[in-house]
Amino acid sequence: MKKLIAAVVVLLALAGCSAHSGSGVEGDSNTLTVAATAIPHAEILKQVKPILAKEGVDLQIKVFADYVQPNSQVAEKNIDLNYFQTKPYLDAFNHERGTHLVIVTGVHIEPFGAYSRKYKSIDQLPDGASVTLPNDPSNNSRALLLLAKHGLITLKDPNDEMATEKDITANPKHLKFRELEAAMLPRTLDEVDLALINTNYALAAGLNPTKDALLIEDKNSPYVNYLVGREDNKDDPRVQKLAKALTSPEIKTFIEQHYHGAVLPAF
Template identity: 80%
Template sequence: MKFLFAVLAALIVMTGCSAPKDDGQTLRVAATAIPHAEILKQAKSLLAKEGVDLQIKVFADYVQPNTQLVEKNIDLNYFQTKPYLDAFNRERGTHLTIITGVHIEPFGAYSHRYKNIDQLPDGARVTLPNDPSNYSRALLLLAKHGLITLKDPGNEMSTLKDITANPKHLKFQELEAAMLPRTLDEVDLALINTNYALAAGLNPTKDALLIESKDSPYVNYLVGRPDNQSDPRVQKLAKVLNSPEIKAFIKQKYRGAVLPAF
């Protein structure tokens, strides 16, 4: 009798711990907190009207959202530009694919020590993102404003080796992108992705000493896999993220710090 009770108890525990079955209407999307998760939260109610339950998984870094997507722990992610995605696919041998462009975050250079870029001293310490695409993006911004000269100003994968002139003798340090706002009290200039700048309480349109123009080619994309890019749920989310309602939300919420892509 005791054995029978033990078996029944085990069955109850196993049933209680089993994962809920996917009803075919849930869509799991990884995103960084600002602005991506905020935009997805705005899209959630719109997508619910289409019969899709949007579940948002927030990550603090740029690696896990892609890794989790490859491993099929999530269905999509929303945080990256095409150069970053291309570099990830190339380095990892993966085949993640663009679903649709959503917004642009003009990339900026910030300082707690100086109010104007002309005040930047000789030998200034400058921190940059350490991932290949954003690292190059930072160098391109500095080159556009004459702080350095690059061998090919149009090369989206430029590195320090491509610097042909550095008149202010800037000293560069590469760090994980999420760490860059924390360096502002320790360095002269930090090149920071807008999502992390916003999370740190910075206003890109007011606080950035340098910032990309509104025609920046670095669109932030909704990204999936070849096996689910045509999934009706995925296409419904893509349509919602490009809707007039979401475009209006982006314009009103971020006041130029984040712009609709199209």
């Protein structure tokens, strides 16, 4: 019986270790795990990996295709940090999910765009055109603000970062909106007249935002993409090393030369 109890204790101890194996900050190793979307976030992190290796930090990049799991995994302490989102999205997520994720540092801006495979100019958009938008609150508002800036709709407050379709006061072209998960939007281009697409998903779909977008945010976009963590790890030396590397001259040069304006440094 004593041997059985001892074996159970050992198994429980091993289970406890494996439960936190995804979190470098919580463990004793120098591993740091970061959740990211594939383009451009994971690509930028790959450039940072050798910089951190010289600092004694093993950066492990976990690629996700959605905007929910990266935050959930960090909040649950399965992953240390994430890099994929803007402040309005983070604020909305924290409010809706009761999480307390925090910003570590700002890295880049992805000018948000409107795309079409049917029309070469926004002026060609017909009356009653079908338009797909992201269904998460912050990106949905971002899409509406872009349309409003170019006169396709009118909003109660053209600067409201949380505007919804209920805030549309004029829709002269009688646009018909459909909301979908952000990752799905590029797939709708053959079906709809216009799709409002986040740049990371546009790039992944082979679109060139600076050439293909009929409408696009300018360099003054307030939607910076941030490295995000938790209150209990944001000041960890390894996290701060990553923040410093992400905002280094080397990474600024990489972003400028690799993305040709489709992604802009925010530092």
